[in-house]
Amino acid sequence: MKKVAFITGGGGYIGSEVALTLAKSGVAVAVCDINEETVSKTVARITAEGYTAKGYVADVTEPESINNAIKNAAEHLGRLDIMVHVAGGSARIAGPNAKFYHLVDQEDYVIDKVLKVNLYGAIYASRAAARIMIKQGDGGRIINFSSAVGLNGLKGCVDYAAAKGGVMSMTKALAKELGEYKITVNSVAPGIVCRPEENVSHERMYETNLLGEKCTAEDIANLVEFLVSAKARFITGQTYVCDGGRTLSMKGTD
Ligand SMILES: NC(=O)c1ccc[n+]([C@@H]2O[C@H](COP(=O)([O-])OP(=O)(O)OC[C@H]3O[C@@H](n4cnc5c(N)ncnc54)[C@H](O)[C@@H]3O)[C@@H](O)[C@H]2O)c1
Secondary structure: OOOEEEEEOOOOHHHHHHHHHHHHOOOEEEEEEOOHHHHHHHHHHHHHOOOOEEEEEOOOOOHHHHHHHHHHHHHHHOOOOEEEEOOOOOHHHHOOOOOOOOHHHOOHHHHHHHHHHHHHHHHHHHHHHHHHHHHHOOOEEEEEEOOHHHHHOOOOOHHHHHHHHHHHHHHHHHHHHHHHHOEEEEEEEEOOEOOHHHOOOOHHHHHOOOOOOOEOHHHHHHHHHHHOOHHHOOOOOOEEEEOOOHHHOOOOOO
16 A cells, blocks of 8 residues: 655645655655645646645644544545645735734734744644554654744744744654654755746845755755655654755855
């Protein structure tokens, strides 16, 4: 039987690439997102290439919603081996009017949404997945998405930094709780991931990584693929930064 992965934010830029990459590696994927249209698009993209995918619409900030989606996916696809919580984002996740205000000016609804999707979502989705994996009794893999911002902070992103820092901390605590069940828990922290439409506006930011190249969604998906593979069986409680060395920041003179 194929291994089964549940991916939140699977309709998004990085999440859809994670879903496709895992599907290509032989895993049956449950693509979950709050956006029904992008769930369908991702599932269609994966199945069109001949791989196994099924869609689930759920809100990671609502325990009942994400619990049901993960439980249903495990029933439909036969089991659950991997959960990747990709859903998240900074202020804009709270809507088109949300801004990257400094904390003293930031609005309650933005702070609430950023913490809920990035951190509560990670906690709820991890809990739902762990309950099923523990029952199955043969281990599992949990990956939550952090960010380089969770490591270093960023002006205009206090809420996001807190949420993503929280993801790194929960990764360590949950790895301690789940180790005895052979369930590994790790976190992935991208730097700036390049979307095709952002090529010009963020050009200078890409210049600040050590490789002078753009990070793609595939770069992040490849890291996830490794962390959920048999080759990473002894890695747990860790956060992996994938940012071309950008967080090292001080390059020195040439
Ligand atoms: N893009 C980057 O440069 C970058 C950098 C560092 C970290 N990250 C992290 O990577 C992850 C993916 O980012 P992305 O660039 O693909 O963003 P994206 O906006 O393309 O995807 C995020 C997805 O999450 C979904 N989502 C939002 N709220 C939800 C909810 N309540 N329940 C379920 N799904 C919900 C959205 O519909 C969307 O499809 C995020 O956690 C983000 O913080 C991204």
